[in-house]
Amino acid sequence: SAQVLAIANQKGGVGKTTTAVNLAAALAEAKVPTLLIDMDPQGNATSMLGLERTDGASLYGPMNGEGIARDKIIETGRKGLWMIPAEVDLAALETEMARRDNYLRQMKQVLGPLRETDPFHLGMIIIDCPPALGLISMNCLGAADSLLITLQTEYLAMEGLGQILSVLDQLREAGVNDHLELAGVLMTMYDKRMRLSQEVVAQVKEHLPDSVFKTMIPRSVRLAEAPSFGQTILEYDRWNPGARAYKKLAKELIEKYSL
Amino acid sequence: SAQVLAIANQKGGVGKTTTAVNLAAALAEAKVPTLLIDMDPQGNATSMLGLERTDGASLYGPMNGEGIARDKIIETGRKGLWMIPAEVDLAALETEMARRDNYLRQMKQVLGPLRETDPFHLGMIIIDCPPALGLISMNCLGAADSLLITLQTEYLAMEGLGQILSVLDQLREAGVNDHLELAGVLMTMYDKRMRLSQEVVAQVKEHLPDSVFKTMIPRSVRLAEAPSFGQTILEYDRWNPGARAYKKLAKELIEKYSL
Numbered sequence: 001s002a003q004v005l006a007i008a009n010q011k012g013g014v015g016k017t018t019t020a021v022n023l024a025a026a027l028a029e030a031k032v033p034t035l036l037i038d039m040d041p042q043g044n045a046t047s048m049l050g051l052e053r054t055d056g057a058s059l060y061g062p063m064n065g066e067g068i069a070r071d072k073i074i075e076t077g078r079k080g081l082w083m084i085p086a087e088v089d090l091a092a093l094e095t096e097m098a099r100r101d102n103y104l105r106q107m108k109q110v111l112g113p114l115r116e117t118d119p120f121h122l123g124m125i126i127i128d129c130p131p132a133l134g135l136i137s138m139n140c141l142g143a144a145d146s147l148l149i150t151l152q153t154e155y156l157a158m159e160g161l162g163q164i165l166s167v168l169d170q171l172r173e174a175g176v177n178d179h180l181e182l183a184g185v186l187m188t189m190y191d192k193r194m195r196l197s198q199e200v201v202a203q204v205k206e207h208l209p210d211s212v213f214k215t216m217i218p219r220s221v222r223l224a225e226a227p228s229f230g231q232t233i234l235e236y237d238r239w240n241p242g243a244r245a246y247k248k249l250a251k252e253l254i255e256k257y258s259l
Numbered sequence: 260s261a262q263v264l265a266i267a268n269q270k271g272g273v274g275k276t277t278t279a280v281n282l283a284a285a286l287a288e289a290k291v292p293t294l295l296i297d298m299d300p301q302g303n304a305t306s307m308l309g310l311e312r313t314d315g316a317s318l319y320g321p322m323n324g325e326g327i328a329r330d331k332i333i334e335t336g337r338k339g340l341w342m343i344p345a346e347v348d349l350a351a352l353e354t355e356m357a358r359r360d361n362y363l364r365q366m367k368q369v370l371g372p373l374r375e376t377d378p379f380h381l382g383m384i385i386i387d388c389p390p391a392l393g394l395i396s397m398n399c400l401g402a403a404d405s406l407l408i409t410l411q412t413e414y415l416a417m418e419g420l421g422q423i424l425s426v427l428d429q430l431r432e433a434g435v436n437d438h439l440e441l442a443g444v445l446m447t448m449y450d451k452r453m454r455l456s457q458e459v460v461a462q463v464k465e466h467l468p469d470s471v472f473k474t475m476i477p478r479s480v481r482l483a484e485a486p487s488f489g490q491t492i493l494e495y496d497r498w499n500p501g502a503r504a505y506k507k508l509a510k511e512l513i514e515k516y517s518l
């Protein structure tokens with residue numbers, strides 16, 4: 001059955017969505033059937049693939065007991081890549097779920113049947129999370145097999161690393177998700193000419209020697225331009241350093257999880 | 260009494276904290292006594308000033324009816340600049356407040372007495388918000404006189420602009436804060452060599468011709484380096500284009516609100 005990978009970091013603007021979309025595209029191209037789930041009310045992953053946020057299209061309903069995840073899966077127009085898009089109402093989950101018991105396991109329950117029936121023989125399910133450690137992100141971590149932390153190679157981004165790693169431990173210890181592991185820390189927007197970038201990478205590698213992906217995503221304006229055309233980097237500029245980095249990352253994950 | 264300015268945008272990493280801290284420093288330097296309130300559980304504004312997130316130091320207590328805002332104000336070591344720092348527990352407010360009545364007006368009530376007694380003859384109170392439109396940000400907007408939206412000059416950042424502007428209208432219409440106005444949209448990380456930056460600026464100016472600040476904040480790595488020394492840009496590199504831009508922005512606000 002599919003490996004579920006949550007891409008999370010409460011720090012904003014660190015490349016979560018850019019990674020979720022382009023990694024999903026690179027995996028699909030490498031013949032790993034992939035489902036991308038947009039759990040961020042902003043819906044950036046949805047629009048990066050050129051799709052619309054429409055009411056009723058997201059996991060919002062199933063998370064409230066209306067409908068099932070399987071019925072929310074849509075085509076993206078890319079071979080081997082499916083999506084469950086976001087909708088604005090997702091934001092309401094943060095307060096609505098707070099009033100329920102079992103509020104950390106909702107998503108695990110919603111994805112359960114989908115993982116068992118596996119209509120598309122998926123190799124990977126990627127979940128894009130909002131920039132917070134609220135109930136939506138906690139649910140995504142509760143439903144995942146592993147966590148990929150995108151880390152912008154800048155000082156402020158390092159500050160929050162300890163916090164999300166401790167959330168990982170808490171979810172395991174609380175028994176919400178006892179097999180959740182860290183897939184790794186992915187360096188993003190790396191600029192080898194900048195002292196700041198180099199310093200951040202050195203510090204993170206010192207703290208977490210075994211958890212940093214070999215692949216680093218370079219800063220490249222083409223990655224920021226592609227979304228305005230509703231294209232992945234593979235479609236917009238496939239020989240770009242950013243595109244090559246995401247293809248390399250896909251290979252690292254295929255090896256790690258024998259996809 | 261002081262003008263209360265909330266700096267918000269649900270999109271992550273768009274320069275909210277960098278603007279809150281450096282604008283506050285520029286106003287204090289221009290002899291406008293300023294209080295900076297860090298309402299982001301990440302506590303980046305707190306650490307950018309070289310201060311620690313300590314339990315009990317934030318508005319978390321007063322928002323839960325324990326203690327008053329006046330007692331949380333601390334010195335920053337900079338003349339004319341005070342702070343109410345963040346603490347990790349702030350994150351719990353998102354779920355705790357959901358269970359209460361009147362949950363959008365808590366912060367307005369907490370800041371009320373402080374605005375009336377005004378112990379430091381403040382000219383401006385600046386509030387740094389987390390990257391979400393959850394209950395913390397809504398409370399900050401409920402307590403503010405005006406909203407400054409930082410907008411990174413990249414495509415994905417434009418997507419959320421409509422949403423935060425409609426929240427502004429909703430809070431006014433719902434009577435939560437009927438005098439809340441838009442102070443303006445501040446372009447950040449502007450790179451005049453990039454076509455993408457120019458296109459975003461042109462599009463936003465077309466949609467909101469009267470709401471864009473004249474000052475634009477250029478992309479400058481010095482702004483990203485300063486936080487690792489716990490310094491504002493004025494302390495770290497005061498002749499840097501980013502420092503000059505924040506001084507210019509301070510002047511624009513001093514004129515606009517006769518501070």
Ligand SMILES: Nc1ncnc2c1ncn2[C@@H]1O[C@H](COP(=O)(O)OP(=O)(O)OP(=O)(O)O)[C@@H](O)[C@H]1O
Binds near residue numbers: 012189225270
């Ligand atoms: N490697 C890169 N090089 C250049 N720009 C990048 C890179 N990765 C992402 N970007 C751009 O940086 C901005 C932030 O990236 P993105 O939106 O993917 O981050 P995020 O963590 O998902 O943000 P949020 O916290 O709002 O969800 C976007 O404008 C994106 O296009």
Ligand SMILES: Nc1ncnc2c1ncn2[C@@H]1O[C@H](COP(=O)(O)OP(=O)(O)OP(=O)(O)O)[C@@H](O)[C@H]1O
Binds near residue numbers: 010011303482
């Ligand atoms: N004008 C600029 N030029 C270069 N780097 C900048 C600029 N403004 C901010 N940065 C850097 O970009 C990153 C994001 O900025 P910042 O943390 O202020 O954004 P934010 O909107 O407060 O993020 P969050 O959504 O996580 O609260 C930080 O590493 C910061 O140092």
Ligand SMILES: [Mg+2]
Binds near residue numbers: 016017040044129130
């Ligand atoms: Mg995102």
Ligand SMILES: [Mg+2]
Binds near residue numbers: 276299388389
């Ligand atoms: Mg911030």
